Amino acid sequence: MMKLAFVETKLLTREPGALFSLLIPLFILVVFGSSIEPGDTVLLPMALAIAVGLVALYMLPTTLATYRERGILRRLSVTPVRPGNLLAVQLLLLLVLALAACGLLLAVAGTVLGARLPAGGLPAAAVFILGTASMFAVGLLIAALAPNGRAANGIGVLLYFPMAYLAGLMQPVHLMPDMLIRIGEFTPLGAFAQSMREVWAGGAPSPLLLGVMAVYALVVSIAAAKFFRWE
Structure with a gap:
């Protein structure tokens, strides 16, 4: 398992998408x-x-669908390294990547830009965990349904931009119609972004939005597990 994690970490550091995920938000x-x-x-x-x-x-x-497309998961099924181990390692590494991206943003915002950081670390952590879990669940479902890596990439991009718009990530929320704001709060990315804004403003995250993220994380993960194919 440790050797697998080491190999996958080396592959991830060579992946241009990992650098893209770090630098674009920054x-x-x-x-x-x-x-x-x-x-x-x-x-x-x-x-x-x-x-x-x-x-x-x-x-x-994109990563998981590409591994299935290339037969990597199928070949691992006849070795001591089970495909489930690869899936677990990939999820852990991508979680670390998300944490690294967010940590870099917080460090630059706090030291260079003098940005306001939330006073309550626990609410911010709870929102981050639920938001990340709900978004990762959607990513897993895409990987489960996409026939190949290119399709997974395309589906992910097609989902990202509408979700980002409804979440108020492409224009200020106060400039959006009330109906779209309300719809956006019931998407995983919208609930995540709005909860983060509430925490940064010094308030408590809405229990409704926390529930929305928790439901997405649970229900979509179950669907992804049901439809996921190893080959």
């Missing part, structure tokens, strides 16, 4: 952060949601 934060007041409670939560969304909807499904 680029958005730095470019727009230079014109934002230090007390702003919107930009940093937005960048965090973008980072998690990229890993969950781009990296995760």
Whole structure:
């Protein structure tokens, strides 16, 4: 298991998508952060949601679907290294990638941009865990249903942009119609982004939005497990 993790870590560090997932949210934060007041409670939560969304909807499904397409999972099924171990390692590495992307954003925002950080670490952690779990569940379902890596990539991108728009990541939420805002809160990325904004503003995350993320994480994960094919 440790050897598998080492090999997969080396492969991940060579993957251009991993660098893309780290740098795009950072680029958005730095470019727009230079014109934002230090007390702003919107930009940093937005960048965090973008980072998690990229890993969950781009990296995760593309990687797993490509492994199945190339027969890697099928070949592992006849070796001591079971395909389930590879899946677990991949999920763990992508979680670390999401954490690294968010940690980089927090470090730059706090030290360079002087951005406001949340006073309550526990609510922020709870939102991050539920939001990441719900988004990863969607990525797993894409990987389960996509016939190959290219299709998984395309589906992930097609889902990401509408979800990002409804979540208020592509334009300020207050400029969106009320109906779209309400719809967005019932998407996993929208519930995640809105909960992050609430935490950054010094409030408590909405129990309804936490419930939305928890339901997505549970129900979509079960669907992904049901439809996932090893070959």
